[in-house]
Amino acid sequence: MGLDGTHGGKAAQPVYQATAVPAQRGLPFDLAGWVNEPRPEAGPGVFRYGYRPVDPARTKDAGVPAGPLLLRAGLNLLVAWFAEIYAVGLVYYVAGLFGVVPQTETLALVVLLFVHAVVLTGVIKLFGRMGRWPEVWRRWISPLLARTVTHEEPAEPEQAPQPGPADPWHALRTGGAAPAAQLLAAAPVGDVDYVRIQRAWEAVQGDPKLLPAFAEQVTARGGAACAHPSEARDLPGRGARHDLLTRQVRLGTAQDVIKNPPGHRSAGFALDPALLGTSLLAVGPAGTGKTTRLARPVAEALCLQALAGTACAVVIGAADADLGPDDWYDVVIAPGDPRSAYGLDLFGAAEDVDEAAARLADALLPDELAARAESARIALQQTVGPFHAAYRRYPGVRELRALLGGDPDGWDALGKALRESGRFAAYEPDLRHRERQHGRADDPGALLADRLALLDRPAFAGCFPGAEPGLPAFAMRALDHPLRVRVKLPERSHPEAARMLSRLVLGQFVQATAVRKERALFAGLVVDDASAALDAHTVRGLQRMRGANAGAVLLLRTLVDLPEALRAPLFGAVGCRMAFPGIAPWDGKLFSEAWGTHLVRETAVTHAPDTSGGLLRKAGRAGRKALSGTTAQTESITVRDVERHRWSPSDLAHALPTGHAVVSLTTVDGEQVPPLLVDLRA
Template structure:
């Protein structure tokens, strides 16, 4: 397939963010060091909960986390005081121990050697007790970890190990990103790759090809020949692109993660997530994500665009395909990020859209198109509309071997006698008239009736039969090359630009059509090795009951969707609860309406919290003297002596109340819950998306 906006791009771009800076070479910035492939490829990526950016992640020790809450000066003061008291305890403890042994006659009666041994043993024993007791109270291990160990690490110089040593050789192999090639019989390819700069996209793409070659040793020589001939450009994406221009996010392509922000260090967040990088990857996107928030809260800039960037990079690495849907002016990346850019309404657009999704079954194609054409308020007539569309699409396909274009379909549904006569004649020539004669007769009987769904569909198709869309939906080869969703088994990057400004109702129909075709195509793919990702910048018009049901089926098809909504009120009420049940990941942005927050709050449920209640009651204890004293105090001060009672109990509270979600979320933050395809769940996290 031809590429739109694809070109060679040799520069490498990246960002430098905590926890592990990964400097890529930025175009026009020679001061930035080149990408360090060995450091990146061999960096530790410990196992972690879903949503944790694993590159450079360190699991939090609960005891250390509690100790880290103590401020510096109180910590040091307590350590010094315990050291002083511990020293005195050690001195006097040794003397007491000596006096005790003298009293029982141990030391004078023994030789000098034995006496010395007993004294040393006593010193060690007392010292151990002192360190155990006062070191714990003074938190000496925390002082060592915070201040002493870093100071020693800066002052002690470590000599480089002898390369001949076996342990050193093993360490060197761990720092060799191409060690698998050398050990697997592709040393020549490794030597070629060592001689030129290799980016993270190149590395993941070549490693994926190497894994495929290892499945059958016959392919190893072909792998070596390809790498020897093309180097880091071997097995390149069909566009020959090896990097995205304007790349801005921090990615770990080895795990398919994109870092979106930082989980906040607050009690509501699980301990393993606190202060850790927050990331999304295909393992969680495979359950689909629903994000709700009003305009201006950063849904597009901080969620949709980074995820689109990540999936486009993964497509260049040969691990994913992506379809990104949004308004023509939505900031979802430049056109150079995509292989196919579909812009109905733009005469300069290279590609059109196949209204039927290249469906092999005419009935299936007609059913999907009918659901996309009907507005939300007329979904009750969907069954009749599907039948009416099937009664004309099936015969047309049988007669002409293709699906009807917009104008032809509109004429058939409207009952144009000339078009119907031509169709009957073509069916007779093809020998298929008997099979479809009953459908055409039924369509003819419906024409002219007040409840004729054909007239309704013809009126809706008129929105697409406009001069602005000339050639965008052609099926006879006279228009732009149509893109069909059946190609989701290739690492394609597709951008659909909806004409929301000039033709808003047509944009709504097209968004519903594209999403429905994606859900349908992703679920029936034979080759599911690529993750199929869908990003919809405004999904308010793109969802119907069929699409919502399809979201659940995508979990097992290595596919998922990211759906953005301004408010759930934009959806029909009958779809809101099913949509929440269909997606595994839910994200609430600041300023959502309380009625939207209620659905999030109910979905996230409750948890146990410790609630402390303090009650004050008048003090009536004691005898005559104490009572008289209290009476005198009350007469002098005007206050009554009281007793205080503290009660602690476990109670169930909402994890996030609708009021908290609507009014307490700070700007640039979001609350997100995750579910992985494997079934692992992460409770709602407060995430800072600004860095």
């Protein structure tokens, strides 16, 4: 990473707007306090900023009601008192029987104290454990003593002052950049600035030759040193709670319920690249908060991390989806919107021509025509390959549509250009095969041409590169840079074209992450409605992204929107799964099966008529039945461990409260967290 925030190579060149450091959290940002806030190690999904680990034993005891706990503690204290008195007497009695009695008063006193100490230790250990005295001390006695001491002895003014927070720029001061540290300490620096500058300092530590350039940047620009190419230092209107040091975004609070693991109960719930790297699938009907409480905060986190130089973000959704304002993004692609400043490169993900053509063919075909996908890929490769060899560029939408439709003038011009370039012999078999296919009823080229007609509309003029001049086209291979990209799909005006573009962008993202060189950047993708974007190729690619430091957040209204053949593979490809309230039972069944079962202790009570005893007891029971009308019964209690679903389909469909979700997590290292009930409103 260079000191200017770039990562080498060429990328799309968006028009950037310079912004000043905004007031963060409504007040001047306390950088020292933020840096030195405790961030203890915790399980996956726990928001570590300010987290206080809870003692598991304390958590277990806290579930005992106060009345029974105090009663048991008092009874054990009473029994312990008598036990201690009589145990000491018993020891002396036994000693007298054996004639082991101290001869002097001093020795007798010493022996008595020793016997009392030994007996008292054993009594406290035995009855203290049974009476749970440590929990009584923690709950009531220790707080009472603390309040009493505080009330009687106020804080003394002569106490030594507490040391101030540690210096956030200590590494710079001791590493040879003391003037830069002094300047940064006096400058307004936000959390994004701090992480970005620290990242640049790590580059300096790896290559000391960069130290003069780093010092020059800090001297000239202060907190804006090593800025993102957009010069933005924060996002306008950021609303979620972020911790850029751990790269976490807090989404809610794990509930204090028995279904949640003890270490997560009442703790903040957060996502980070270690979890997003396994990809996340969220399913829930419209209006349950998938976009507002999941997609937007994650998109905001990825954009902030891009400004800090640690990630790149691609966010796909309808033009009216609440995925943040355009100011959050460097590149906004809005096909069909005349105000759009960028277009989309239809072949921009792969360096190999055949691979690029295959991905475009997959995007063009709808799910119901998946059976013809292989012939469509071959037809498009036999068209795009010769065109690229002849003209040294990819065809535009109109050119490609004409060639696939069998336009004779276009094919004659293509053959002539290939002869002039000296490559006709290599591509002659493809040309001949396409020529034989033209006009046949099963020609996949005609099908592809009809599908391309959806993109060859006046509203999309200039959105896709070709022979005609158009908008600057964004190519997905630019993910080697900390870019923020928003793709606005025309779902209202051109719904089928929007479906094709969503499939194309997701397929290109999977391609680009597999071959990109700068894998230190986390590549994050957010798809607001992934029902049209998923196919067999992208589902297979999701699992491969784990090793490429990339991941996707996929939102679905229902799994029924996907072909049945994709549902189980999709669940196996993603590591994190999230169910929102109101999902259908058949959707909940897949979640329930994926989350498996666990052992539950079940208590069964059985009642049976009492037939025990002799003649007298039986006569008494007969009289009782005659007088009261009830039969005497015996009660039998059976306790056993049985397997139960962690979350049943019925629970997921009907028992989830509004604003909540159930989410299971898996890190890129393979660590798993069972399903958590999370309040996304907290």
